[in-house]
Amino acid sequence: MGFQQGLSGLNASSKNLDVIGNNVANASTYGAKAARAEFADIYAAAMNGTGASNIGIGVKLATVAQQFTQGNITPTENPLDIAINGEGFFQVAGIRSGTGATPQIDGAVMYTRNGQFKVNREGYVVNNQGQALLGYVADANGVISPQQAQPIRLPTAGINPQATSRVELEFNVDSRAGITGPTANNIDFNDPTTYNNATSVTMYDALGQDVAVTYYFQKTADNTWNVYATANGTPLNVNGAGDPQPVATINFPATGGNPTGAGGGTIQYYMGGGGTSTNGRIPLDIPATTRPDGSTTQPITGIEMNLGGATQYGTAFGVTSLSQNGYTAGQLVGVTIDDKGVIVARFSNGQSRATGQVELATFRNPQGLQPAGGNAWIATHASGDPARSVPGSGNMGLLQSGALEDSNVDLTAELVNMITAQRNYQANAQTIRTQDQVLQTLVNLR
Template sequence: MSFQQGISGLNAAARNLEVIGNNIANANTVGAKESRVEFADVYANAALHQITSSPGMGVQIAAVTQQFGQGSIRATENPRDMAINGPGFFCVAQPGQADKAYTRNGQFQLDNQSYLTTNSGMRLQGYAVDPSTGKGSGVLGDIQLSSRGIAPQVTTTAALGINLDARTTAPAASMPAFSLTDSSSYTSSTSMTVYDQQGNEHVLSTYYRRTATDNQWDVYAALDGNAVPAVAAGGSQLPAGRLAFQANGSVDLTQSGSLDATGTLTAGDVTLNLPYPTSTLPVPPSTSTTTSPVALSFKDATQFGTAFGVTDVTQNGYGPGQLTGFSVDASGIVQARYSNGRTLAAAQVALADFRNEQGLIPVGNNLWRATTASGSPAVSAPGTGNLGSLQGGALEDSNIDLTGQLVDMISAQRAYQANAQTIKTQDQMLSTLVNLR
């Protein structure tokens, strides 16, 4: 026995206690990963023919590795918090720098320029969203969430899913001509909201009157109570379109569509040229109008032997909206919510994966850097390849088992005491040898 084995054991046990202490200190650190000391024995190789009988020279620290197991995910009240469920790391970078760092800590904030940043000011990386597809694409860059509102969109298409009562009888000769103000001149009606070029709301009403032709209905329209198309002085309102149904009650699109002033049918959608006022001031609104076409689809209309009903109303217009909040879905798409009810994709968060996670080097502030041992990062959208999914409004806790660490600390303390005892024993042996007479 020599002092060397005991000293190496003391050093290894002390290092183990340091790592355990660091784990305990970071038990509540979001995204922190447990570290583990890995030991290796030491043997002298000078006398190869005696290596099997060598007692060994002690112990050494082979590595301090981090265990990248999944931590538990807990919900928070902050919509900017994000948790990774599965493999992957958030990519972050200092403003203006290409060098990236990686983290599992999803505590992000909005800075004064609306960038998503870590607590240390590093910006979260992601992709811009293609408005036509709603998916992220392009070059990886800083995620900036605009705080501006969105402009209105005029209604250009709309769709009505209705059922017209097949039990309705053909109009009698005594039935009055259609009139907006006479409910006996039509069978049923419904209304929907549409938007003009300035985002002002208007009410588009449609009225349905059965014709003498079997399975055929005329469609009349009004905007804010005014006939569309407008009625000439002393004239009667003309139908804007016609709906024809097959024997099974489904709409016959080849015989349905718009009607012009001569009664000529143009098959397809019922196209209405809506006369929006050019200004809402003064009160009452200006009589000057600007025309905007709306294609009204009745492809889901039916004629069954049941009461009139509306099953679906859609239109593509909306008024102006102010930003009210954000949310993140499982694929990393950051959805911006607006006061007009619209939800638009603002950006997509990117995640990075590494062939060898153990090769990453921790640099503090919950960050890791890539090394040659880790390999280059494979960056993509969450949920693709080997990457996990995102959960918005949640955080990943550390994967450190506090109870296990306390037990390991007791074992490490015992190991330290035992190695100290070997040194004490060696000292007693030398003292006995020196005191021989």
């Protein structure tokens, strides 16, 4: 009698209900992917290789295939929550404790779409299972180079100070201004009538102490301007009598423009041996000075000051760009992750530095991945070897920080599938009941 068909149908319907139930249970699990039970019919092999009228002997579960479609992306405002928009998997792995600066991967690398990451007590970016996120690690200067992926670790120490070594100054002086110098002592920084304009910038010594540097612009003749400078009120260039001397003299071309352009002009400098600058850059040295709080700053030598962007036109004085590359010490205050997976640490001194970059992996056959629990999969022979690269390259998706990928389970569809699976179960049970009635009839024949 054909009990086997009905029994296999009951087993298949039961497993289908299990798959649907698991999908429904993970409808709110970030990064989870819906599974689909796929079935195959069963036929007995004919002894002579023929049998066009064979009757099937039931059904079997061929596979449970996960559906790697994109889930919705939900903002969370947590910078360490990361969603992948497109193809790819995060790579995570356990790490051996106490490995210090050279962490070792412990166990197999796993692959996940769940971007709920945190920082553990050792500074590693980990998921809820304690597995570290893998990627490229930046060097001390924040330079990232492709390398063997390793656990990403955020810096725990702050950033060291950097003494100023370069100043970029771009400004326009008014060609209509009157001549204000030189005076008996060249310039009096407390008398605005002895100079035309002034601007200031904060520089830093090797200890990260701020030094207030002020520039004074004094017109001495048509198209000729002296540039004086003070650091915390101390003139940067003085003669033997202690009188302030300019650090540079700018001779603008008669047609305006900058002194290093095609129209002519020169920049004379008086520190670092003196000379004429051909590219607008001049040397600047700052001696030790006393700050308003009474502390003494360190000397800053070898500064390169760029005056090549200066112009003289018939408009009001204005500074369009003033920057320097020094900064004080800073502590880590936060991190950001861009769409290419670069993790940038932000420090209290306003500086930022790349500390690593997330590496993603893709597979030729993602349905060949084996579920390992914890929203992760492991590679198998069926999935093929992973192809690894940074987000946004090739067919890799982009990352979105402060967001998570929702489960791709469609609850409405799953509930409909549940009703269908329940009816299939009832129908298979009915075939067994009918076969039982037929067998009972045969047994009762006299």
